[in-house]
Amino acid sequence: MRRVRRARAPTRPLRPADLICFASCRLLAGVWRRAPRRTDVTDHERQKAEELVSRLELAVGQIFPRDGGNAALLATMIQTLNGLRSLLGIVRPH
Numbered sequence: 001m002r003r004v005r006r007a008r009a010p011t012r013p014l015r016p017a018d019l020i021c022f023a024s025c026r027l028l029a030g031v032w033r034r035a036p037r038r039t040d041v042t043d044h045e046r047q048k049a050e051e052l053v054s055r056l057e058l059a060v061g062q063i064f065p066r067d068g069g070n071a072a073l074l075a076t077m078i079q080t081l082n083g084l085r086s087l088l089g090i091v092r093p094h
Contacts (some may be wrong), residue, residue, distance in 0.1 A: 041089075050090050057081055 060077045063070060085092060 049088050053085055
């Protein structure tokens with residue numbers, strides 16, 4: 001009979017990244033492992049995603065005024081779009 005290890009209490013508070021890992025991991029042979037990422041994206045899908053993200057970036061850049069309450073909102077929107085680009089593997093043209 002195999003012994004089951006007891007889960008230890010986390011030594012630090014959970015972060016959002018921990019929750020994402022938990023959601024994307026699966027139980028294989030009694031061990032939690034990260035599920036393989038899906039990488040079969042066609043060139044057409046990648047191009048369409050690039051176009052949509054670029055349109056969102058343009059829309060964010062047209063929001064005025066950029067001070068006060070809008071500044072924090074704009075910063076969050078830009079960070080979110082950068083994260084989306086990273087997740088989709090879309091490189092920003094320079």
